[in-house]
Amino acid sequence: MIELRGLNKNFGRLTVLDDLNLEIPSGQATGIVGPNGSGKTTMIKSILGLVKPTEGEVFINGELVNDQWEYRDRIGYMPQVARYPENMTVEELFQFIKNIRGDKPSAEEELIKHFGLESELKKRMRTLSGGNRQKVGAVLSMMFSPDILIFDEPTAGLDPRSSVQFKKKVRELKEAGKSIMLTTHIMSEIEELADYLIFIVEGKIKYHGPMAELLKEHKAQRLEGAVAKMMEEEAA
Amino acid sequence: MKVLTILNYQWKDLVRGKWIFGYALIYLLITDALIRFGGAGPKALLSISNVMLLLIPLVSMIYGALYLYQSREFTELLLAQPLNRKMLFWGLYGGLAIPLSAAFILGTLLPMLYNGMFFGEQVISILLLLGLGLILTLLFTGIGFWMGLAFFEDRIKGLGFALVGWLFLAVLYDGLVLLAIFVLGDYPIEKPMLALTMLNPIDLARIIVLLEFDISALMGYTGAVFNRFFGSFYGMITAIFSMLIWLALPLIGATRRFRKMDF
Numbered sequence: 314m315i316e317l318r319g320l321n322k323n324f325g326r327l328t329v330l331d332d333l334n335l336e337i338p339s340g341q342a343t344g345i346v347g348p349n350g351s352g353k354t355t356m357i358k359s360i361l362g363l364v365k366p367t368e369g370e371v372f373i374n375g376e377l378v379n380d381q382w383e384y385r386d387r388i389g390y391m392p393q394v395a396r397y398p399e400n401m402t403v404e405e406l407f408q409f410i411k412n413i414r415g416d417k418p419s420a421e422e423e424l425i426k427h428f429g430l431e432s433e434l435k436k437r438m439r440t441l442s443g444g445n446r447q448k449v450g451a452v453l454s455m456m457f458s459p460d461i462l463i464f465d466e467p468t469a470g471l472d473p474r475s476s477v478q479f480k481k482k483v484r485e486l487k488e489a490g491k492s493i494m495l496t497t498h499i500m501s502e503i504e505e506l507a508d509y510l511i512f513i514v515e516g517k518i519k520y521h522g523p524m525a526e527l528l529k530e531h532k533a534q535r536l537e538g539a540v541a542k543m544m545e546e547e548a549a
Numbered sequence: 550m551k552v553l554t555i556l557n558y559q560w561k562d563l564v565r566g567k568w569i570f571g572y573a574l575i576y577l578l579i580t581d582a583l584i585r586f587g588g589a590g591p592k593a594l595l596s597i598s599n600v601m602l603l604l605i606p607l608v609s610m611i612y613g614a615l616y617l618y619q620s621r622e623f624t625e626l627l628l629a630q631p632l633n634r635k636m637l638f639w640g641l642y643g644g645l646a647i648p649l650s651a652a653f654i655l656g657t658l659l660p661m662l663y664n665g666m667f668f669g670e671q672v673i674s675i676l677l678l679l680g681l682g683l684i685l686t687l688l689f690t691g692i693g694f695w696m697g698l699a700f701f702e703d704r705i706k707g708l709g710f711a712l713v714g715w716l717f718l719a720v721l722y723d724g725l726v727l728l729a730i731f732v733l734g735d736y737p738i739e740k741p742m743l744a745l746t747m748l749n750p751i752d753l754a755r756i757i758v759l760l761e762f763d764i765s766a767l768m769g770y771t772g773a774v775f776n777r778f779f780g781s782f783y784g785m786i787t788a789i790f791s792m793l794i795w796l797a798l799p800l801i802g803a804t805r806r807f808r809k810m811d812f
Binding site for chain 2: 410
């Protein structure tokens with residue numbers, strides 16, 4: 314379970330997260346949507362400890378994790394902009410992360426095959442295309458089969474085929490009972506992958522609940538319509 | 550264990566860059582040339598320390614900041630892993646500071662060894678010189694890291710401040726001290742001058758060198774004051790002690806900053 318209590322983050326005078334309270338039960342697949350600059354990435358990074366919250370607490374499975382690091386063992390993270398050491402080859406990168414994680418069993422080979430990265434293994438990260446870098450990020454986040462998976466705009470930059478492969482993998486993970494969080498601007502992706510929705514605007518959570526309820530509430534057929542409506546209401 | 554994994558990668562990357570060998574080669578060539586032309590006496594050692602006092606701070610500080618910028622992807626990747634930030638910091642720092650120190654020590658020591666200089670009476674002086682170089686490398690790499698972290702989003706500013714910082718400490722500072730002496734010469738300014746000297750690690754290192762070689766004529770104003778005030782032995786102890794405090798400062802500052810930073 315991921316729990317945020319009174320999370321605040323200011324960058325100078327700018328408030329990015331504004332007293333955020335959130336509880337995400339284990340095994341839930343949650344889609345996070347919101348306009349650009351609404352604090353989605355900052356929220357995710359606070360959970361990971363990449364961003365240090367100005368105020369507030371983060372709990373993972375009931376354990377306070379501010380300034381802790383061991384808990385990241387249970388999290389797989391795929392960042393929005395995939396940046397990796399440029400001089401490492403793909404193979405070296407995987408090996409390096411395996412060493413860092415203490416040579417735990419990993420599903421690396423299966424994932425490499427799944428994403429079709431076999432031909433890229435000997436190439437340096439610098440020479441990889443953006444899409445292939447994303448795929449490397451996907452493998453890195455999934456290879457130790459963590460309980461919690463966090464994807465920040467995972468399919469931006471992936472071609473349709475890879476995107477389908479990625480979603481297929483995420484569905485498998487969901488069925489295996491993993492907690493999944495993902496942000497995206499593609500509503501159909503959330504419909505496909507998530508059961509719950511978090512709508513966040515200017516660092517505040519405006520909606521958190523099952524997707525079906527939201528659709529009913531807004532009398533919409535598709536998520537896209539419902540979310541667009543919410544955004545319009547916010548802007549008004 | 551994890552620190553070793555990080556160090557191992559960093560060193561491989563440095564070796565791949567080949568840049569570190571160039572740095573060692575500079576010391577090798579300079580030391581060799583100075584010994585060839587000046588003989589294997591204290592004169593050569595003094596010239597070597599003069600080169601060292603300028604070059605080490607410059608290279609360590611600039612490359613410290615630059616290196617942090619270059620390792621940005623690496624840092625971001627590792628921060629999302631189950632790793633302690635403190636451990637990551639020392640991995641990054643050791644990844645640069647250790648090879649830089651090794652390059653200086655090997656580059657300087659090698660010509661001394663094959664010229665038979667190391668096995669004379671000057672062993673203590675040579676060891677002191679190498680030790681000073683080591684502390685200067687660690688210290689200025691730390692300052693470079695600190696600058697790099699303080700201006701993590703703005704490389705130009707970070708490198709600019711590192712460069713200006715070097716110019717100030719290595720070149721301008723002495724000028725300013727002289728100016729102060731010139732202007733305030735009628736007052737008893739020995740003690741404030743002493744304090745001023747301790748505020749600059751390059752000056753401190755220079756004084757240690759001068760005290761060791763006992764060249765009062767070359768000691769300059771601050772050196773002479775230092776010598777008179779503390780005597781050679783206590784002067785040396787005080788200077789070395791201040792140096793170690795200096796070494797701790799940027800490292801404490803940089804680790805603190807690194808631990809609180811957002812990525």
